[in-house]
């Protein structure tokens with residue numbers, strides 16, 4: 073018996089649109105090729121930025137973009153990425169394959185990209201190899217309206233008006249590639265650096281501490297105790313968590329796998345909830361008033377390197393399995409939206425669980441992209457509490473709930489109910505009771521395929537794409553849904 077009760081009149085919390093955020097690092101072909109092709113490129117572009125990719129991302133209402141890393145951020149010196157492009161230094165991207173970085177994509181190009189996308193910039197500053205002075209100067213360069221050297225340098229480089237930058241990361245993965253620091257050492261550095269992260273000319277920065285990876289909670293404890301408890305909300309506004317469905321060491325690929333690997337991937341994706349719970353428990357202890365947000369600013373699948381590609385470039389294909397990972401992970405974020413204020417999929421183009429893949433002038437949208445498009449209506453909508461009873465999806469001795477679901481109410485009064493059937497073998501019948509609402513009409517779309525390894529290629533770009541869904545009908549003021557195996561469904565109910 074599969075049954076969902078949606079409490080349509082009990083919504084209290086907002087699902088921030090920033091949960092649908094993205095991450096673009098100087099890594100492999102994400103920035104170069106994926107987003108930036110240069111003004112001289114035959115690939116259609118606006119001031120060097122790919123038109124096709126911008127249009128695709130605008131179509132999903134991309135709310136924010138995190139840049140320049142990742143690991144890259146703690147080796148990045150922003151002054152190398154401003155001024156005439158032919159005069160910018162050639163540096164080494166030592167984290168990602170020692171490729172030469174010509175710095176042609178820097179601050180102005182990133183801010184232009186955000187303006188073209190209509191999204192908010194989230195900049196991650198350099199703590200690992202930078203200084204408070206360097207970080208302070210970057211913020212002044214970006215946001216100060218007055219007659220200072222940094223603001224005048226920005227003007228000399230072609231930008232008169234300051235930009236608004238609300239989201240500012242103080243380092244990345246300080247416990248790993250960002251400096252291999254003890255939590256206590258990072259907490260001290262954080263306290264020092266954040267002093268120099270200033271608000272100028274009406275700009276208001278959300279200060280984001282680089283938090284932990286996956287289940288490791290030590291750093292969260294130290295940040296909440298030694299930074300928040302001692303300094304208060306003005307000192308730290310959010311801390312982040314990175315959680316990957318990390319299967320790099322496994323013996324299967326992004327596109328060649330069987331049901332065992334399908335199951336393990338989804339099982340690991342569901343563990344995101346345990347991670348969030350552990351971090352939230354610590355945050356609740358020190359901060360019951362919920363001043364500090366949790367930002368999951370890197371998440372997604374991470375498979376073994378694709379044969380024939382540079383293993384440091386983290387290029388991987390994206391199948392229906394990734395669509396299920398995206399759907400159920402977004403549902404988890406919704407459920408913790410009182411604390412989870414932002415999340416950023418890793419990464420936007422050509423890296424890890426990408427939204428978009430490019431090859432020369434060609435571009436394809438991945439199954440993950442389609443989930444973000446189908447779930448768009450959840451952005452800034454009111455989360456509707458729901459109760460779910462469902463079958464198990466079992467493989468061997470292990471079992472997962474077969475269904476993942478989430479519902480929200482838009483400002484216009486429409487309910488969006490999104491559903492994932494994790495079972496690749498069995499369709500299921502689902503009854504949806506809508507408390508506090510009488511359903512008058514339902515429209516739906518579905519993302520599925522015959523094969524669980526189905527994916528889009530440059531020759532077959534629409535092998536996996538959403539189509540109208542006929543399996544939902546109004547029944548007794550609620551819904552009766554036939555949910556196909558291995559599917560993601562979005563239902564709009566009026």
Ligand code: AHR
Pocket residue numbers: 097141142143144244245314370418419424
């Ligand atoms: O997204 C790839 C890398 O994963 C990021 O650079 C780093 O922060 C994380 O370990």
